[in-house]
Amino acid sequence: MKVQYDKSLKIAGVSIQPWARIGPEQWFDNYKIASLAGWNMRSQNVEHMNSLAYMRDQCERPYTGELTTQALLQDPIFQDMIITHLPEYHIFTYKPFVIPERLKQSSLHFLPSNDMHALAQKFENKSWFRRIFAERLCNIPSHKIYPWREMLSDEGYFSNLCDGRSKIVLQDAALGGGKGSFIIDSFESFCSAINTMQNSNGLVGEVVVSDYIADGRDWSVQGVVTRYGVFVGPVQRQIIADPNLSNTSIPGTEKFCGIEILADDQHTWQSSQLTKNARVIGQELYDRGYRGIFGVDSLVTDDAVYTIEVNARITGATPLLTMSYNAKKHIPFYLLHILELTNADYTIEDSSYSNDYNDCALMVLHQRDSETGVADSPRSGLYNEKMQIIGDIMSFDRSSYAKQVFVQDYTRSERSIAQGSRLASIFTNFRVMDEEGVLMRESRNIIDIIENSSK
Secondary structure (H helix, E strand, O other): OOOEEEOOOEEEEOOOHHHHHHHHHHHOOOOOOOOOOOOOHHHHOOHHHHHHHHEHHHHHOOOOOOOOOHHHHHOOHHHHHHHHOOOOOOEOOHHHHHHHHHHOOOOOEEEOOHHHHHHHHHHHHHHHHHHHHHHOOOOOOEEEEHHHHOOOHHHHHHHHHHHHOOOEEEEEEOOOOOOOOEEEOOOHHHHHHHHHHHHHHHOOOOEEEEEEEOOEEEEEEEEEEEEEEEEEEEEEEEEEEEOOOOOOOOOOOOEEEEEOOOHHHOOHHHHHHHHHHHHHHHHHHHHHOOOOEEEHHHHEOOOEEEEEEEEOOOOHHHHHHOOOOOOOOOHHHHHHHHHOOOOOEEEEEOOOOOOOOOEEEEEEEEEEOOOOOOOOOEEEEEEEEOOOOOOOOOOOOOOOOOOOOEEEOOOOOOOEEEEEEEEEEEEEOOOOOOOOEEEEEHHHHHHHHHOOOOO
């Protein structure tokens, strides 16, 4: 795919960690990052990377607020930094936030807009999605929608709800990241889910009660809605609630632990069905005025593909697709996302593309145990599969066919690591799971080395 656009557009990403916003620098000459933390690389003299980012941690007065983008944008020193260094920039964040009054009065432009976010929230609501698409997509699992307040911790009620099923699935309509999803196989697990949601949102809103899909594997696909139509990328295997990467018994911990893209998966009937479903959803997004990246999560069995939910935003796969992007054949998802949300002038001169990717993966490692400090964390950079450092570079070495591991270190030496928080993002140019969806020994060794360094 070939896109003609203005490379001098002023684009910036804001995040706690700079790694969360890398990628667009390959498309925009003036791209910048404003973050709290630094790069955490072994060498602190990486000139190109230091010139790319403005870091709050480098300011004289230490930051003492919460580790959220919303709190960071409330910080007067951070506000000074971005107002001074990023005038007239379009500012992107991962999640929407309330824009502080001082920043509203500045020359900064924050995206996505409130209208676009409101539209995205509709599609991401699992109840709304089912009401709209139940008759248009095959194999949305059989379900019923209830107010949470109707869920009673009563054995008779539970028995009627199950209606002879040994397992059911409860999904909060609004929560993402797997935080409001529960596989229920007993009255005890049902009561636990109700208690969790009582503590989380006071049982406000709706819950989707669905059939449990036996042997369902979590697959997804990312697309992008543009003024020129909908483009859909490769199918991905999701890594969900893997005990090597996350401890999901910790309240609030995300169950998403990564993505794997396999070359062979792109030529299966499941891939064709996932792509077909994504095009239907993408067209509805287009018709309602949404623009930008979206993702569709599904459960795949040997016989069927079940559509589960939509994420109308940058997805968990976006960093891997950006890292593995080949300008000669792939969809530039992040580029098109930015061009659409800024309403920039651009043309697609060649709309042809391929979803042929080499095997690659992203593993998201969380702190699984109690809060701890940082001992000698492996710094960000490129490693081989034995976790021996190759160099302080920002991506894979495309000139080499050797196995490579690119680590983005999310720790900060001046702060302890809270339970459930991210330790690192780990990119590989090789597969990490076996056919049963279990992390292979080589992958577990990489995880162990990184995790043991933070104890």
